[in-house]
Amino acid sequence: MNANGGSKMRGRLHAMLWAAMLWASSPLAAAEPVHALAMWGQPKYGAGFTHFDYVDPNAPKGGDVRLAEIGTFDSLNPFILKGIAPAGIGMTFDTLTVASADEPFTRYGLVAESMELAPDRSWIVFNLRPEARFHDGSPITAEDVVFTFETLRTRGHPFYRAYYASVDRAEVLGPRRVRFAFKPGANRELPLIVAELPVLSKRDWQGRDFTKTTLQPILGSGPYRVKTVDPGRSVTYERVRDYWAKDLPVNRGRFNFDRIRIDYYRDTTVALEAFKAGEYDFREENVAKNWATAYDFPALRQGLVKKVEIPHRRPAGMQGFVFNTRRWMFRDRRVREALGYAFDFAWTNRNLFHGAYTRTTSYFANSELAATGTPGPEELAILARYRGRVPEEVFTRPYAPPPGDPQGDIRGQLRTAMGLLRAAGFDVRDGRMVERASGRPFRFEILLVNPSFERIALPFARNLRRLGIEAGVRTVDPTQYQNRLQQFDFDMTVAVFPQSLSPGNEQRDFWTSAAADTPGSRNLAGIRDPVVDELVELLIAAPDRASLVARARALDRVLLWGHYVIPHWHLNYFRVAYWDLFGRPPVNPPYALAFDTWWVDRAKAERIAAARTR
Structure with a gap:
C-alpha cells in the first residue's frame, strides 16, 4: 500500500469514526x-x-353475524x-x-x-x-x-x-x-x-390507477377479507383464519365472528321492520321515536331480542343544520343567528323524541373540551389578541342556542329573528322575505339523505315561512348526496362533526380557509376566517393537556358565535337492540361500543335459529 493509499484509508476511517460519534450523540x-x-x-x-381490559381473551371464535346499513x-x-x-x-x-x-x-x-x-x-x-x-x-x-x-x-x-x-x-x-x-x-x-x-x-x-373506483378487493392484511360483493346491496367479510396478528395482545379477544354480512337498505323504516323479522342480528338505533315506540314486538317480549342502553364517555361533537356560507343569503352572521331562532328544539324534543335528548351547546359536547360559562383566564389570554376580530359575545356571554317552547309558541323568538334579519338588510314584502337592496327573495333548500330527518326539517321550514323565508326540504339518494356535499353543492344540510378527546390535525379539514376551497373536505360551512385558522394551529401546537383544553375551548367559542350551524342534540349512551345470540365482555370501554369484542354464543344461536324457523 502506497503512502497516498494509506492516507486515503486513514481519512475514510477518520470520517467513519466521526460519523459514528455524531450518530451516537444524535436524537x-x-x-x-x-x-x-x-x-x-x-x-x-x-x-x-x-x-385489553375490556375484552374476554378467551372469547370463542366462529359463527355468522348479519348487520344492516342505510344507503x-x-x-x-x-x-x-x-x-x-x-x-x-x-x-x-x-x-x-x-x-x-x-x-x-x-x-x-x-x-x-x-x-x-x-x-x-x-x-x-x-x-x-x-x-x-x-x-x-x-x-x-x-x-x-x-x-x-x-x-x-x-x-x-x-x-x-x-x-x-x-x-x-x-x-x-x-x-x-x-x-x-x-x-x-x-x-x-x-x-x-x-x-x-x-x-x-x-x-x-403496480400498473393500477389508485384514483379510480374498483369492485375488485384491495389486497389487505387485516383480520377480515372481502368474501363476496353484491354491489349496492350487500358485502360479506370472512375472518382470515391464518391472520398473522391474531395472537397479538392488541387483538386477543377481538374479531371473533367467522363471517360478517352487511345488507344495505334504502329506507330506515324498512330496515327496522327487517330487523324485527330476523333478517339481521344487531342494530344501533339512532331515532329516538323508534327507541321509544317501535320495539314492542313479539320477539322482544319473548326475550329473543334484547334492547339495552350502554353508557359511554365519548365526546358527542356537533350535529346540526349546517349553513353553506358560500351562498349569498348566509354570508352575514346575523342572518345565520336569526334562523337559529326559528328552530324549536324544546317542541322537537318533546313531541318527536320523547324528551330523550340533551341540546348540544358545543362543538366538543360531552367532554372537558367544551366551552362553558364565560372564558376563564387561560382562554382570555388566548382570545385577547383577537378582540375586534371576533364577536364581542365571545368574551362576555356563554353560548346558548334559543331554547324553543314545548308547546311550540316561539313568537318571541321569531320577533328576535325578524329584528336580526332587518338589521342584516332584509325586509318582508308581500309576505316574502327579500334582500332590501336587490329584491332577491330569501329562499333556500335543506338537503337530506335520511328521510327520518324530514319530520325535523319540515317543522323548521314552517317556522321559517312565518318569517317570509321559503325553505324547501329535499331528500336524495346517498350517491347524489355524497357527490353534492363533496362539491359543496347545497344551501343547508344536516351533518355531524365528530370529535375525540385529543383534537388536532383533523381540525384543519373541518374549519380552515384552505379546506373551504378543497372539494371533499369536511369544511361544509365554508368557513374562511384567519382567526379560526390561527386557533386551529394553536390547538394543534398545544404543548400539554391543560393548554389543549384551553385552546379547544377558545376555538369552540369562536365557532359557536360564528353561528355556522344550528345545533341539534346528543346522547351519552348507545341504544342497541340485538337478537340474543351473542356473548359480550362484562366491561364495555368508555370510548367505543366495541362490537368487535362480542362473539356468537353457540347455545344462544341455536335457540334463536329454532325460534326463527317456527
Missing part, C-alpha cells in the same frame, strides 16, 4: 424503542400486557374521493398501530413492533414486525409503508393532504424500518397521526 440514536405512544402521560398498558356503495376503495365504500371495509386493512378504547388517545404497535420517537418529537421511526403479512402471504415492508403514505397524500382523498400537511417526508431506513420526519413547528399529535397509517401493498398497486 435518533438516543430514542429508545417503545411499544406504545400516548398523547399525554404514559400508556395504560405496559410492554408486557396480554390483552348504497359502489367501490371497495375507501381511500379516495370517488365512490362510496361499504361499511366494514376498514377491517381488511391493518395499520401501523391500533388505539385502545379505554384511553383518550394512545396507540399500541400492530404492524409496527416498536416505535422510536425523537425527544423533541421531530421524527419517529417504526420498526415493523418480521411476521407482518398481507393476505397473499407477502411480507409488509418499509417500502409498502412509504408507498402508502405518498400515495394517500398525493392521490388519495383530499382529507389526507390536510391530515398529513405537517409531515415533511417518509423514508426507508431498512427492510422493516421506516422514518417519518416532521416540518418545523409544535405539533405534538403528529407521531400518533402517522401511527394511524393503514398499510397497502406497493406491489399490488
Whole structure:
C-alpha cells in the first residue's frame, strides 16, 4: 500500500469514526424503542400486557353475524374521493398501530413492533414486525409503508393532504424500518397521526390507477377479507383464519365472528321492520321515536331480542343544520343567528323524541373540551389578541342556542329573528322575505339523505315561512348526496362533526380557509376566517393537556358565535337492540361500543335459529 493509499484509508476511517460519534450523540440514536405512544402521560398498558381490559381473551371464535346499513356503495376503495365504500371495509386493512378504547388517545404497535420517537418529537421511526403479512402471504415492508403514505397524500382523498400537511417526508431506513420526519413547528399529535397509517401493498398497486373506483378487493392484511360483493346491496367479510396478528395482545379477544354480512337498505323504516323479522342480528338505533315506540314486538317480549342502553364517555361533537356560507343569503352572521331562532328544539324534543335528548351547546359536547360559562383566564389570554376580530359575545356571554317552547309558541323568538334579519338588510314584502337592496327573495333548500330527518326539517321550514323565508326540504339518494356535499353543492344540510378527546390535525379539514376551497373536505360551512385558522394551529401546537383544553375551548367559542350551524342534540349512551345470540365482555370501554369484542354464543344461536324457523 502506497503512502497516498494509506492516507486515503486513514481519512475514510477518520470520517467513519466521526460519523459514528455524531450518530451516537444524535436524537435518533438516543430514542429508545417503545411499544406504545400516548398523547399525554404514559400508556395504560405496559410492554408486557396480554390483552385489553375490556375484552374476554378467551372469547370463542366462529359463527355468522348479519348487520344492516342505510344507503348504497359502489367501490371497495375507501381511500379516495370517488365512490362510496361499504361499511366494514376498514377491517381488511391493518395499520401501523391500533388505539385502545379505554384511553383518550394512545396507540399500541400492530404492524409496527416498536416505535422510536425523537425527544423533541421531530421524527419517529417504526420498526415493523418480521411476521407482518398481507393476505397473499407477502411480507409488509418499509417500502409498502412509504408507498402508502405518498400515495394517500398525493392521490388519495383530499382529507389526507390536510391530515398529513405537517409531515415533511417518509423514508426507508431498512427492510422493516421506516422514518417519518416532521416540518418545523409544535405539533405534538403528529407521531400518533402517522401511527394511524393503514398499510397497502406497493406491489399490488403496480400498473393500477389508485384514483379510480374498483369492485375488485384491495389486497389487505387485516383480520377480515372481502368474501363476496353484491354491489349496492350487500358485502360479506370472512375472518382470515391464518391472520398473522391474531395472537397479538392488541387483538386477543377481538374479531371473533367467522363471517360478517352487511345488507344495505334504502329506507330506515324498512330496515327496522327487517330487523324485527330476523333478517339481521344487531342494530344501533339512532331515532329516538323508534327507541321509544317501535320495539314492542313479539320477539322482544319473548326475550329473543334484547334492547339495552350502554353508557359511554365519548365526546358527542356537533350535529346540526349546517349553513353553506358560500351562498349569498348566509354570508352575514346575523342572518345565520336569526334562523337559529326559528328552530324549536324544546317542541322537537318533546313531541318527536320523547324528551330523550340533551341540546348540544358545543362543538366538543360531552367532554372537558367544551366551552362553558364565560372564558376563564387561560382562554382570555388566548382570545385577547383577537378582540375586534371576533364577536364581542365571545368574551362576555356563554353560548346558548334559543331554547324553543314545548308547546311550540316561539313568537318571541321569531320577533328576535325578524329584528336580526332587518338589521342584516332584509325586509318582508308581500309576505316574502327579500334582500332590501336587490329584491332577491330569501329562499333556500335543506338537503337530506335520511328521510327520518324530514319530520325535523319540515317543522323548521314552517317556522321559517312565518318569517317570509321559503325553505324547501329535499331528500336524495346517498350517491347524489355524497357527490353534492363533496362539491359543496347545497344551501343547508344536516351533518355531524365528530370529535375525540385529543383534537388536532383533523381540525384543519373541518374549519380552515384552505379546506373551504378543497372539494371533499369536511369544511361544509365554508368557513374562511384567519382567526379560526390561527386557533386551529394553536390547538394543534398545544404543548400539554391543560393548554389543549384551553385552546379547544377558545376555538369552540369562536365557532359557536360564528353561528355556522344550528345545533341539534346528543346522547351519552348507545341504544342497541340485538337478537340474543351473542356473548359480550362484562366491561364495555368508555370510548367505543366495541362490537368487535362480542362473539356468537353457540347455545344462544341455536335457540334463536329454532325460534326463527317456527
